[in-house]
Amino acid sequence: MADGLAQIPDVEIDPEGTFKYILVRVKVKDGDLFKDIVRGTKSAEYHNHIFEKVSPAVEALGMECKCLGGGKIEHNSKEKKLRVFGESTGFGKADHSVSVEKLKSVFTDYEILVR
Template identity: 75%
Template structure:
């Protein structure tokens, strides 16, 4: 947890966002490694699905934190943002989508592949996404590419 806090500003540690996570409101498939990490990543446990990279910031604040959200339930990338944005606003954050792509998650083999792009938001910086995922999925092989498929 210390590494995650060193690399991601502590926006609301112990605040409402973390209290909600302790109440079990995490995304399915997110390892419960730590509350801060669970807040940072919420993706489906298996399959290939769309994801977005979102930057959170407190209104008027300078500190920022990037989070990853992905799900098979989203037909389009904006469907993920439309769900995340109001949730984060309730917790006192402003959100900006930095881009999107796809994630291929194989929990059996402990592998995650990040690739592709979002037509609406553009391509997320997959290297940033991978670094965030590595903080949560510490025993996974996680790779990325600019491939579209």
């Protein structure tokens, strides 16, 4: 099942703009293996809309997931900057430091700030 975790991208966010994001823990069912992932999109009016898309996809791979919190991301691809801030009313505030580490692993040449 570790291979299944490896198939799930650490980060999937919109290429531009300011949008809601969630930090999700994906876990192998009946096991100790897990990883945290970041998902964000402008198409989500609320944080739970993102989770409602992530959860079935993860479960289809035989895993379970839990939302650890949310916030917002401002993505400026021209200036290569990401800003992580805010919180989710429904899920609470994500640990932005964990989210930033995930973002840094994908956006290696970006300046990433937490507000």
